[in-house]
Amino acid sequence: MAVCGSVIVRCCIPPSPFLGRRFDLSEKEKKPSSFSCTVATSRITALFWGFGRKTNSTQIQQQQQQQQQLFTLTAPEPEGTNNNKVISVSVLSSISEVAAAEWDACAVDATAPGKFNPFVTHAFLSTLETSGSAVAQTGWTPHHVVARDESSSSRPVVAAVPLYLKSHSYGEFVFDHSWANAYYSYGSRYYPKLQCCVPFSPVTGPRILLRDTPFKSETFDILLSAMKDIAAKSQISSLHVTFPTESECLQLSQKGFLPRIGMQYHWKNRNYKKFDDFLMDMKQSKRKNIRQERKKISAQNLIMKRLRGYEIKATHWDSFYNFYRNTTDNKWGTPYLTRDFFHELGSKMGDQVLLVVAEEGDELVAGALNLIGGDTLFGRLWGCHPRAYYPSLHFEACYYQAIEAAIELDLKTVEAGAQGEHKIQRGYLPVTTYSCHYLLDEEFRRAIEDFLIRETSQVKLVMKLLHDSGPFKEGI
Known part of the structure; x- marks a missing residue:
């Protein structure tokens, strides 16, 4: 009571x-x-x-x-x-x-x-299911x-x-x-597990x-x-909540979940009116590097376009799927998303989809997929034609075009996805991300809790060092 x-x-x-x-x-x-x-x-x-x-x-x-x-x-x-x-x-x-x-x-x-x-x-979650991407198979x-x-x-x-x-x-x-390897080493089963997330x-x-x-x-x-x-009743090893808000993480940690922090790189809009306003906040060497990278795009006869809603045609999605497959074949080996996913996403989500494309003549040669939120542009996937290498195109399509779009749409943040310290010198600074983990086995829980305490201190130290050597002028 x-x-x-x-x-x-x-x-x-x-x-x-x-x-x-x-x-x-x-x-x-x-x-x-x-x-x-x-x-x-x-x-x-x-x-x-x-x-x-x-x-x-x-x-x-x-x-x-x-x-x-x-x-x-x-x-x-x-x-x-x-x-x-x-x-x-x-x-x-x-x-x-x-x-x-x-x-x-x-x-x-x-x-x-x-x-x-x-x-x-x-719309997004159902597309993952109906396209055969996030399903039992x-x-x-x-x-x-x-x-x-x-x-x-x-x-x-x-x-x-x-x-x-x-x-x-x-x-x-x-x-x-x-963690899964540790479970199996001691004769325990880690999978199946429950995952609360966006696949x-x-x-x-x-x-x-x-x-x-x-x-x-x-x-x-x-x-x-x-x-x-x-x-508990299905004898599942664990329940995980990944990339929740900070407040959700706090609530979950008060309910027996182990908190874990990670790091991503986000760009923040300081009320910029144009891309050059952003550049003027950068240190001179970083500003010069970005301008040089952007000049390489026109020097390669590439044209950048930002497409939304009805502007994105079926041919764009077919090309982008091929670019995506080129990335997964080279990086992961197995594609998570199907061709149908991209077509359905464009159909269901309309103007919330922003597809950045690079054209060489009449041919699409690269693309970057973004979704537009209330105050955030979410950068998701990138891919390019396998036949050639275009210097600096990845930075232009994924980072600089996203910044220009965020300024144009008056969005506060660009989330550029996981990993990649190369994002820092291009204006994307480290931010803390959260996940929460509920493990039923008490012995494994204690061991993982100890690991997470040590990991947290290391992540915080790395973030401080990266911030201290950031690309912006002092005081920004």
Whole structure:
């Protein structure tokens, strides 16, 4: 029992076949609850559909068993009223099982005004599935979690979580291969694991998508408990949330997740009106280098174009897919995304897609794919024609064109993806990224926690050194 002003809050989980135990949150958390009764809500009950105990990922998917998990929130109600709030939580085998408008309403509310993130939209995530990119056959079995308000006749979705059952660690950009090797060295199984993320995309943003309701914080706790119990009762090794917001990472670390930090390189718009304004903030040597690199583009008879929406034709996507395959063949060996993905992305997301292309005569020779968010341009993929090498074209297409687009669109940030210290001298500075990890085996958890403490200090030291030797003038 917790007292918050005149509101008394109690949250408990009655015994069920799924949990096999009673768990009273009021005993676990002595801090006052942040729940406020802006409506005459007296009871929240969450009904969770879980999984069987099989550890094989296919069996987990095929042998789902209906199990019930109940959460109750009680607060004083006006005399003579009986307003019960019932929340159902279910696991979906495809995002197509929820309406796009309802999922996107969660995505919009989960971001601050003006910070809409296109990667957590129904359009983007559904494209990954329908194109055959993030599906069971590629090791990404969708297990999206959705919460509905059952006390309303329309049963609106009040929360959504992009979640996948993974049989490997590829396409995540937060590397845990050494953890998997350690598990196997001691005869334990690391896969399958649960991954809350945007597949193949190291973009930052919200991961627990919550509608702005009076019971928002309670819904967050319910979803987290549900996901933990999927892992526990299915004997899955771990649950990972990658590239969440800093505030989400803090919340998750307070709920038993191990926080981990990483580093990316982002460009910040300091109210620039044109590209030269940005250059004037750079040290003279860096400014000179950028200008020289940009001159090489015209010297090679290359024409750069930024295309959006209807300007991007099917031929552009076919060419870009070939460029993408050239990159994956040389760098990773296996392409994550299918040709259909790019065509569907352009069709579904329209003007949110920005495709930078380089033309030599009448022929496309390179391209860079970006998505436009509320205040951020997200740089995603790059590729070029395999027959020739064009000096500085990668920097122009991926970095300088993105900066020009951000200035033109009045966006605050360009996220240029994972890795690459070469981005620093081109104006992209190190920023902290976050991930959170829930490991069920206590011994492995302690060992990984110790590793993460040491890794964190090293990452912070590297970031400080990189900032101290940055490309901008002193004081900027």
